[in-house]
Structure formats: C-alpha cells, structure tokens
Amino acid sequence: MSDEDTRVSLDAIRRIVHSLRSPGGPASKRLGPARLFVLHALAETPDQSLGELATRTRTEASSVSVVIRHLVSAGYATRTKSVSDARRAVLRLTTAGRAVVRRAPVAPQERLFAALDALAKPKQTQLARLLTQVVEGMGLDATTPALFFEAPAARATRSRV
Numbered sequence: 001m002s003d004e005d006t007r008v009s010l011d012a013i014r015r016i017v018h019s020l021r022s023p024g025g026p027a028s029k030r031l032g033p034a035r036l037f038v039l040h041a042l043a044e045t046p047d048q049s050l051g052e053l054a055t056r057t058r059t060e061a062s063s064v065s066v067v068i069r070h071l072v073s074a075g076y077a078t079r080t081k082s083v084s085d086a087r088r089a090v091l092r093l094t095t096a097g098r099a100v101v102r103r104a105p106v107a108p109q110e111r112l113f114a115a116l117d118a119l120a121k122p123k124q125t126q127l128a129r130l131l132t133q134v135v136e137g138m139g140l141d142a143t144t145p146a147l148f149f150e151a152p153a154a155r156a157t158r159s160r161v
Contacts, residue, residue, distance in 0.1 A: 019108045020148045031076075031100070034147035037107040038067045039097055042077060047090045049082075058113065063146045076100060109148060 020033055031039070041056045042048065050068065054061040068091060071077040076097035082088040093101065116124060135141050 016112065020112065031074075033108070034067050035071055035076075036100070036104055037109045037147065038064065038071065039076060039093065039101050040104070040107045040110065042091055042093050043098065043101040046092055047082075049088055049090065053091060057109075057147065059147055060144060062144065067147055071097065 038053070038057060041053060045052070045056065048056065050061050050065055053068070054064045057064055068077060068079065072079055075094055078092050078094055079089050080092070082090045116127075119127065132141070
C-alpha cells in the first residue's frame, strides 16, 4: 500500500471512529455512545430478549449484557420475565429511557450499518476480509469485540477450537 493509500484509509477510519465517539447531545455525554445505541435499538422494538437485542445491534450477547446491566441500574431499562414464556427475559425502556431516546440524535452506529448494508454483497465480503486481515495483523483476532466505546465483557478472549 502506498503512503497515500495508507493515509486515505486511516483518514476514513478516523472519520468513522470520530462519528461513533461523538454522536452529540447531552444524552451521549451522560450515557456514552454504546448505551445510547442500545437505548435506540430497544426503542425500535420493545420486549426484546437479550439475544434478539444482540442480533439487532450486530454484536455478541455478552457485550450487550454489559450495557443492559448499566441501563437497568441507571433506570433507563427494565428486565422482566416474559408473560408468555417465564424462561425468557424481556427488555423494555422505562419512561426515563424513552425520554432520552426522544431527545437524542440517531445513533451513529445506525448510519454505519446503513452505509455497510448499502454496499453490494461482494463489496461487503471484500471489506469484511480486509478488515479481518487488519485485525489479525494487529494481533486482535483473539479478543471478543465489545460494542463501540463500551468496556469489554468480563470474558476478554474467545477460545479457538
């Protein structure tokens, strides 16, 4: 890769990271981007399970669980048993959580998802392969990815079987 290609690539990564880190507004400063993103995802579809929320946020359940724990303890979300299936926990926004979502801007992760989804499938596959090579080159391939700008879950690495 030429110096110019490297600079262009790094500038693109910087723009994405800056956008994800700075969604703007007081709610973002108070909660942080990851928690605000999960609040938005809960607002879109109420009564989700942790697994459903992980799918919606395109991350692992362990990462979402960490964020949910914080949102529940702060009074922005609740975790209750499902009426139809007592084995299933249901996540909901509280009145305070809904108020935050109403005032907060669209989470930048949603814009990132839309931009990635807009790429043609072959381009998505190519980007995934290239980013995986970068992650491997940095020695980060054994780490469990957390939500953007949220502390990783207690399980820091994923075993390779």
